[in-house]
Amino acid sequence: MSNVIETEGLSKEYGNVYRVKDVDLLVPEGAIYGFLGPNGAGKSTTLKMVLGLAKPTAGEISVFGKRVNSKNRLENLKNVGSLIESPSYYGHLTGAENLQIFQTLRGVPKQNIDEVLKIVRLDNQKNKKVSQYSLGMKQRLGLASALLGYPKLLILDEPTNGLDPAGIQEMRELIQSLPKKFGMTVVVSSHLLSEIDQLATRVGIIREGELVYQDSLMKLHQYSQQHLAVRTMNNEVTKSFLSQNGVDWEVQDDYLIIPQMKDSMMAEISKVLGQNNIGLVRIEERKKSLEDIFLELTGTAVSL
Amino acid sequence: MRAAIRMEILKTKGRKIWLVVAVMMGVQMLWAGWAISNKDANDLVQGWLFFLYQFPMLNCIIMPVIAAVVASRLCEVEHKGQTFKLLETIVPANRIFDAKFIWGSIYMFGAALGQVAIMIGMGLMLHFGGPVPWGALGGYLFFTLAVSLTIYAFQQVVSMLFANQMVPMTLGLVGGFIGLFSMFFPQGFQKFILWSYYGVLMQVGMNWDQNTRAIDFYWTVIDWSGFVLLFVFFGLIYGIGRILFVRREV
Numbered sequence A: 001m002s003n004v005i006e007t008e009g010l011s012k013e014y015g016n017v018y019r020v021k022d023v024d025l026l027v028p029e030g031a032i033y034g035f036l037g038p039n040g041a042g043k044s045t046t047l048k049m050v051l052g053l054a055k056p057t058a059g060e061i062s063v064f065g066k067r068v069n070s071k072n073r074l075e076n077l078k079n080v081g082s083l084i085e086s087p088s089y090y091g092h093l094t095g096a097e098n099l100q101i102f103q104t105l106r107g108v109p110k111q112n113i114d115e116v117l118k119i120v121r122l123d124n125q126k127n128k129k130v131s132q133y134s135l136g137m138k139q140r141l142g143l144a145s146a147l148l149g150y151p152k153l154l155i156l157d158e159p160t161n162g163l164d165p166a167g168i169q170e171m172r173e174l175i176q177s178l179p180k181k182f183g184m185t186v187v188v189s190s191h192l193l194s195e196i197d198q199l200a201t202r203v204g205i206i207r208e209g210e211l212v213y214q215d216s217l218m219k220l221h222q223y224s225q226q227h228l229a230v231r232t233m234n235n236e237v238t239k240s241f242l243s244q245n246g247v248d249w250e251v252q253d254d255y256l257i258i259p260q261m262k263d264s265m266m267a268e269i270s271k272v273l274g275q276n277n278i279g280l281v282r283i284e285e286r287k288k289s290l291e292d293i294f295l296e297l298t299g300t301a302v303s304l
Numbered sequence B: 001m002r003a004a005i006r007m008e009i010l011k012t013k014g015r016k017i018w019l020v021v022a023v024m025m026g027v028q029m030l031w032a033g034w035a036i037s038n039k040d041a042n043d044l045v046q047g048w049l050f051f052l053y054q055f056p057m058l059n060c061i062i063m064p065v066i067a068a069v070v071a072s073r074l075c076e077v078e079h080k081g082q083t084f085k086l087l088e089t090i091v092p093a094n095r096i097f098d099a100k101f102i103w104g105s106i107y108m109f110g111a112a113l114g115q116v117a118i119m120i121g122m123g124l125m126l127h128f129g130g131p132v133p134w135g136a137l138g139g140y141l142f143f144t145l146a147v148s149l150t151i152y153a154f155q156q157v158v159s160m161l162f163a164n165q166m167v168p169m170t171l172g173l174v175g176g177f178i179g180l181f182s183m184f185f186p187q188g189f190q191k192f193i194l195w196s197y198y199g200v201l202m203q204v205g206m207n208w209d210q211n212t213r214a215i216d217f218y219w220t221v222i223d224w225s226g227f228v229l230l231f232v233f234f235g236l237i238y239g240i241g242r243i244l245f246v247r248r249e250v
Ligand SMILES: Nc1ncnc2c1ncn2[C@@H]1O[C@H](COP(=O)(O)OP(=O)(O)OP(=O)(O)O)[C@@H](O)[C@H]1O
Pocket: A014, A015, A019, A037, A038, A039, A040, A041, A042, A043, A044, A045, A046, A191
C-alpha cells in the first residue's frame, strides 16, 4: 500500500521558535488518518504546509508519491479537497453560488454542486445567503466545497468545530463513509482523541510541534492496557524498593502504577514486600483510558 | 483566467459597486454644473478648456476615493469569509490578483468614461465655443485612466494585504488630499507623489492676469516624461504588490 502523504523532516519556524519540528507524516492510501494534538500543537500549520499555504522552513513533502514543489503544487492539489481551521465562504452569496465559484475555478462538472449539497444535506438551504447559515451549516458548506471535485485526498482540519453532539455524530458517519463510497483517503485533525476513536484507522499525535506517536489506532489501544496498580500499607518504602529493582513507578492517588509484568515477577515482589512486613493490599490490572494515554503523550499530564 | 474573472463578477452580486461609481459621478456632475453656473457667455467660449482644467483637479480627490472603495468592496469579501486559504489551493495566487485587478479596472474605466460623458453633455447643452475637442477628450480619458489604474493598483495591493479595510480607506483618502494640495507645490515635486499625476498630466494650463483679473486657459504640451514615470510607478506597485500577495501565508 502506498502513502498518499509523506513528509520528511517537515519543520516550520515562526519568529525563531519551531512550531513544527521534524515531522515525518505517513498517511497510507485509503486510511482515515486522525491527526491529534492539543491547541497550538501545530496541526493546522502542518496541514497548511502540505497544502502549500505556508512555506516549510525545512523538509520535504510528497503527495501521491510526487515531491511537491512550487511548480507542480496546484497540479497535485487537483485531487485534494481541504477545509482548514474554518470554512471559506462568501457571506453575501447563497450556498449554491458559493459552490458555483469553487466548481467553476476547479473546472469540475456543474452537477457536482447538487450532489455534494445532498451529501452534506444542505440541498434545502442552498438558496439561502450563507451569512444567514448557522455555524454548523457553514461547516457543512465548507465540507461540500472540499468534496466538490471528489478528491482522492481530503484534508479536514477540526471539521467538527462548532457542531452540536448530533452534528458531530453526523460528521463522523459522513467521514467514515467516504473511503468506501468514493475511495478517498481522509486526514482529520482534532484535539480530542475520543472524537476520532472508532473513526480513524491510523493516528498521529503531535505535541509542541513534534510527532510523538504515529501508528494504528489498534496499537494505541493495546498500549493502553499494560499497567498494574498496587497499593501497600507503606507506599513510601515500596517506592524505594521498586526503584532499587529497576521497576518504574508513578503515584496515582493511593496507588503506585507499575508496568505490566510476568506473574512470577509479581509473585517475587509480593514475597519480598511480605518479608519486609509491608502488607500488599491491592493489585489491580488497570486499563488506562485512551484519553489518559493521549494526555500523557501530549504532555498535558505527568508522564510515565 | 476567464473563469477567474467571471467569478469576480459573480462575487460582486448585490455589492452595489456601480452605485458607488454612479454616486461619485453625480457629485462630479453637480460640482461641474455649479462651477459653470457663475460663468458668463464670454467664459463659455473657453468652456472646454475650463473643464479640461478643472476635472483633473477634482479627480485628485474623487478618483482615489472611487479606487479605494471599489478595491475595498472587491477584497473585503475574501477576508471576511477567509476564502484565500481555499482559493489558493485551486487557483495560482497571482491569477487571483490579476483577475481582481482586471475586474476592478472596469469600474475605473466606467468612472473615467462617465466624466467624459458629463463634459460632452454639458458642453453641448451650454453651447461651449468651438467643436467638441475629441482629441483632447480622448487624451483626457487616456491619462485619467492611466493615473486611476495606478492608484487602483495601489489600493488593491493594500486591500488584499490587510484584512482591516480601514487601512486602505485611510491611505486612499490621505493620498487624495496630498494629491490635491500638491497642486500648490512645484512640478518637480509633484512627480514624486502618485496622487498628483492628474495634475502632472493635465493638457490645459491657466493664466491669471492680476491687473484685469481675467482668467485665460491655454493648451499645454503633454508631459511625456511624467507619463513614463507614472508607468514606472505602476510597474513597481503592481509587481511588488503582487509578489507580496503571492508570498503571503494564509
Ligand atoms: N502565522 C503565524 N505566525 C506566528 N505564529 C504562528 C502562526 N501560525 C501559527 N503560529 C503558532 O504556531 C503554533 C501552532 O499553531 P497551529 O495553528 O498549527 O496549532 P493547532 O495545532 O492547529 O492548534 P488548534 O487546535 O488550536 O487549532 C501556535 O503556537 C501558534 O501560535
